[in-house]
Amino acid sequence: MKLVSWNVAGLRACLNKGFDMFFREVDADIVCLQEVKALQEEISFEPVGYYTYLNPADKKGYSGTMIFSRIKPINVTYGMGIDIHDHEGRMITLEYESFFLVNVYVPNAQKDLQRLSYRMTWEDDFRNYVKNLEKTKPVVICGDFNVAHTEIDIKNAKQNRGNAGFTDEERDKFTNLLDSGFIDTYRYFNPDQKDAYTWWSYLFHAREHNAGWRIDYFLVSKCLLQKVKDTTIYSDVLGSDHCPIGLTLGD
Helix, strand or coil, rough: EEEEEECCCCCCHHHHCHHHHHHHCCCCCEEEEEECCCCCCCCCCCCCCCCEEECCCCCCCCCCEEEEEEECCEEECCCCCCCHHCCCCCCEEEEECCCEEEEEECCCCCCCCCCHHHHHHHHHHHHHHHHHEEEEEEEEEEECCCCCHHHEECCCCCHHHCCCCCCCCHHHHHHHHHCEEEEEEHHHHHCCCCCCCCCCCCHHHHCCCCCEECCCCEEHHHHHHHHHHEEEEEECCCCCCCCCEEEEEEE
């Protein structure tokens, strides 16, 4: 089973930059999107053979998550069931026969860290949510986590320490999530790989110089690790300030 995750930074804009071509070429069974920024009636893309699930934010043109799946899920859940978190369209959970899939767009702490306190609450509630799912069956989590976990995951670690996405608090929460029983699949199979990023600022030709951050992840319950056959960063795919990432699961 082939899964792809991508923060498209606005699906309508990304559709004008080759999204449909990538979608066809990657030929994934499940494609998870973040920062869709659109309502269903505003999206012209309707791939044949896929079930479509969209969780838009209450605020128009903001946030939003979406999943295209060839496999019809047993159940679909939007949000995490906590009112303070469920108005920005940041989560979709699909239940399949052998695992749960959680597509997430984690809140950004913002430049002045004005949402850092809220982000900490989100992190604890999210961890509790996925651990509760795990009581039933294993969990795959993908999306934009808005944090570079360690110094190897960011180009200029010293200069960025304390900035949104690389605060000690955000990094510690990600560590807590991993310590609770999840595996960062890319880093597990590429423990020493440097310069592997998924997001680049539009400023200062950052992508051209590969001055990026790895903030998009596929995490899996430890018991699923033996089923992970491949993990990919599609760093050459344009269309957003993020690039897509992939995970292949076998039997």
